[in-house]
Amino acid sequence: MDSPFDVVVVGGGLTGASCALALDRAGLAVALVEGGEPAPTNGRVDADWDSRIYAISPGSAAFLAELGVWSRLAPTRLAPVSAMHIRGDDGISELRFSAYEAGVAQLAWIVESGHLQHALWDALAQGGRVARLCPAQVTGLTLAPKEARLFLQDGRELSARLVVGADGARSRIRALAQLPFRDKDYHQLGVVANFACARPHGGIARQWFREDGILAWLPLPGNRISMVWSTPTQHGEALLGLPPDELAARVEQAGAGVLGRLEVITPAVGFPLHLIQVDRISASRVTLIGDAAHQVHPLAGQGVNLGFGDAQCLAQVLASHGARDCGDFLLLRRYERARKEDVIAMQAVTDGLKALFGHPNPLLGVLRNLGLSLTGRLGPIKQLLVRHALGGAG
Ligand SMILES: Cc1cc2nc3c(=O)[nH]c(=O)nc-3n(C[C@H](O)[C@H](O)[C@H](O)COP(=O)(O)OP(=O)(O)OC[C@H]3O[C@@H](n4cnc5c(N)ncnc54)[C@H](O)[C@@H]3O)c2cc1C
Known part of the structure; x- marks a missing residue:
């Protein structure tokens, strides 16, 4: 058996890798176990555009900057969001936010998943202290009063005071x-693809609440956008089956042609959408972060931001208790309580909006569009929404 660690993080995706870095900074002996191939550590500035992109909140960007990750991202692959325009399904109601109104430099940053993943693994490699076991699949776990033991597919065993499940x-x-957890299938696909656009997007993130789902266009550097269309599975599959020209025409039409002609630059990919709720995310010597702890509808683009918030909070709680046993259940409960409000609020908002805009009742249709227009006119509610959008880690 390998020597004992303070913490073993299982899952080296965005939240697991950031958590391993933050725990290492807190002075803990950390191992990271990732089942997939390691992310190459070169900068990837010449690579094709990744179809997976994230709207990273200023709070998450600050957390990544503290970890020495943000400075590793190529500025040419980052797009600031200067405003958001959200349209109701009547084609008239609109809600607008701007960074200028909110008194910030940008509302969010659009970053490619692969690029961020590489920057995180680059920081882990250069830091040199986190033991990286990759590729290595966890197949078993035993929890004893004083330690947790992990069993890997290749026969290795690891022991730790705490196991963090960041495995999606x-x-x-x-x-x-x-x-225990509850899994609600939205019976929707999140269809993502990137497009070149004829007109400049002006750094504006656009979203349409439509009868056939929620369509978002997010700005990429240059005259390019990234689309996330959350739509019933059957329609999503039909979109995925279209030849590139037809897909571009369909997406252009759905967005009322506001950016002129679109051209596919990264083929469409679909992700099944679920709401996952876990009532208790900790047990003795084990806790969860990221999508393992909560999965939300992508309409607010907050899933990975919630995960970075978990990673930051867990590291802060463990660091603030110095020499105390980092797998102590009371500490884990403190972390769990600290995250509960943000997670429940985000699940309620995204699930509620999805239900409100997915309902065919015409009276609800009038109410939701009226609500969108009114919210735009009511300063305090709008401020509250902007503050939430800017949140995430921190
Ligand atoms: C269409 C779509 C658009 C989205 N857009 C946004 C957005 O704009 N902004 C945003 O904040 N969020 C967004 N999200 C949500 C975001 O994608 C997730 O919240 C985020 O990827 C979760 O990261 P994670 O690290 O927790 O999990 P994952 O990315 O699932 O990573 C889990 C890791 O664990 C590893 N693993 C799994 N099992 C094992 C095992 N047994 N042993 C070892 N390793 C294992 C896997 O290989 C993987 O690397 C979107 C989601 C969708 C579907």
């Missing part, structure tokens, strides 16, 4: 620790 929505750690 289908978390093996959550199952092995027998933490």
